[in-house]
Amino acid sequence: MKDAIIVGGGILGMLTARSLHEAGLKVMIIDQGELGKESTWAGGGILSPLYPWRYPAAISQLAQYGQQHYPTLCATVREETGIDPQWIRSGLVFTGDQDYAVAQAWATQWGYDLQHLTSAQAMHTCEPRLAATFHNGLFMPDIAQMRNPRIADSLRTSLRLLPIEIAEHYPVSGIEVTNGRVTGVSMGNEVFHANNVILTTGAWTGLFPEMQALNVNVRPVLGQMILFRGAKGLLKRIVLHDGTYLIPRQDGRILCGSTLEMRGFDKQTTTEAYEALREKAYQMMPALRDLPINNHWAGLRPGSPDGVPYIDQHPDIAGLYVNAGHYRYGVTMGLASVHLLTDMLLGNTLRIDPKPYRLDAVRVPTAEFR
Numbered sequence: 001m002k003d004a005i006i007v008g009g010g011i012l013g014m015l016t017a018r019s020l021h022e023a024g025l026k027v028m029i030i031d032q033g034e035l036g037k038e039s040t041w042a043g044g045g046i047l048s049p050l051y052p053w054r055y056p057a058a059i060s061q062l063a064q065y066g067q068q069h070y071p072t073l074c075a076t077v078r079e080e081t082g083i084d085p086q087w088i089r090s091g092l093v094f095t096g097d098q099d100y101a102v103a104q105a106w107a108t109q110w111g112y113d114l115q116h117l118t119s120a121q122a123m124h125t126c127e128p129r130l131a132a133t134f135h136n137g138l139f140m141p142d143i144a145q146m147r148n149p150r151i152a153d154s155l156r157t158s159l160r161l162l163p164i165e166i167a168e169h170y171p172v173s174g175i176e177v178t179n180g181r182v183t184g185v186s187m188g189n190e191v192f193h194a195n196n197v198i199l200t201t202g203a204w205t206g207l208f209p210e211m212q213a214l215n216v217n218v219r220p221v222l223g224q225m226i227l228f229r230g231a232k233g234l235l236k237r238i239v240l241h242d243g244t245y246l247i248p249r250q251d252g253r254i255l256c257g258s259t260l261e262m263r264g265f266d267k268q269t270t271t272e273a274y275e276a277l278r279e280k281a282y283q284m285m286p287a288l289r290d291l292p293i294n295n296h297w298a299g300l301r302p303g304s305p306d307g308v309p310y311i312d313q314h315p316d317i318a319g320l321y322v323n324a325g326h327y328r329y330g331v332t333m334g335l336a337s338v339h340l341l342t343d344m345l346l347g348n349t350l351r352i353d354p355k356p357y358r359l360d361a362v363r364v365p366t367a368e369f370r
Contacts (some may be wrong), residue, residue, distance in 0.1 A: 008037035008200035036152030042299025053106035058356035065336035224258035311357035
C-alpha cells in the first residue's frame, strides 16, 4: 500500500513525487510513456506568461512564486544529478509599446522591473540582433528561462536515485474508489493500492470519468516549434513579437514558437506551421536566415478555459486530487502548483491562496477556447 500514487510523469508529477517523498510518504509515479517526455519536454521554458498583464491574477501568483523558487530547485537537482537545467536570467523583450500603461500598472502591482524602450536605438541596445523595423518596446530584465529537456532529465534522474517506485509505459485504465474514498488505480487487470491518488495527467485529464462528472474542462492544444542552430551569444534576450517568441539557449540554439491548434490528440507536425514559424522568425531576427533549422516538433498543452489550472481535491472522492490545466505554462506555474497541492494533501499551512484553482471556481473561457 502506497501513501500516494501520482498518475502522470511530467514536471508536475515528478515535482510532486519529490515533494511527497521529502515529507516521508511512500510514493509511486506512473506514466503512460516515459517520465518528462510529453509537454514538459516540448515547451520553451520561459518562466513568465508571454504577456503577463493580460492574464488573471491567479496566473501571476503562481508564476511569481516559480520565478522566486526555481533557482534553488535547479541548483539542487544539478548538485544531485550532474544535469544542469540551465536556468538563465535572459530578460524578455516585447516589441511594440501599445500595452505600456497597463503593463506598467501590472509590474508595479507585482513588483517587477519593466523598462520602456522608446526608440529604435534603445531596442537595439537591448537586443542588437532585432530587425531594424522595431522602433519601440518593453523590457523585463528579470525574466528567466530553463531548458525543458534538461529540467525533465534532471528531475527524472533524481527520482531514480530515490526509493520511489516508477512505472513507465503503463497506461492507467481507471481509478479505484470504495465508499467514497480513493483506494488506488487500475492498469489493465492489475490494481495498485494507495491512500491518495494525484492526477497530474496534463492534456489527458479530461478523459477520466471522475473529472468529466465535475466538468473539469481540460483539452489538448497542439503547439509546434522549430529550432535554429547558431553561434553562442548570437541572441541574448528572449524576444516576443505578436505572440511568437525566440528563446536563446546557452549553446547557440534558438527556439521559435509556437502555434495554437485545436486538433485533439493529433501531434503531427505540418509544413504550413514550419513555414509560418520560419518566416516570423526571419521577420524578428533577419540573421536567422543564415542559420540551419535543426528540428521541428510538437507537443500537447493541457488547455483550460482561461489558463488557470485546476488544483484541488475531488469533492466527492476523498484522497483523489487533480493538478492540471496549466495550458501554455506548465513549467512556469508548475513549482507553485505542486507546493499548493502537496500542502493541501499533507495538511500544511497553505503558501498560496487556493480559491482561484478550486474545481468549482468560475472560469470564463477565452475566445480561443470557446
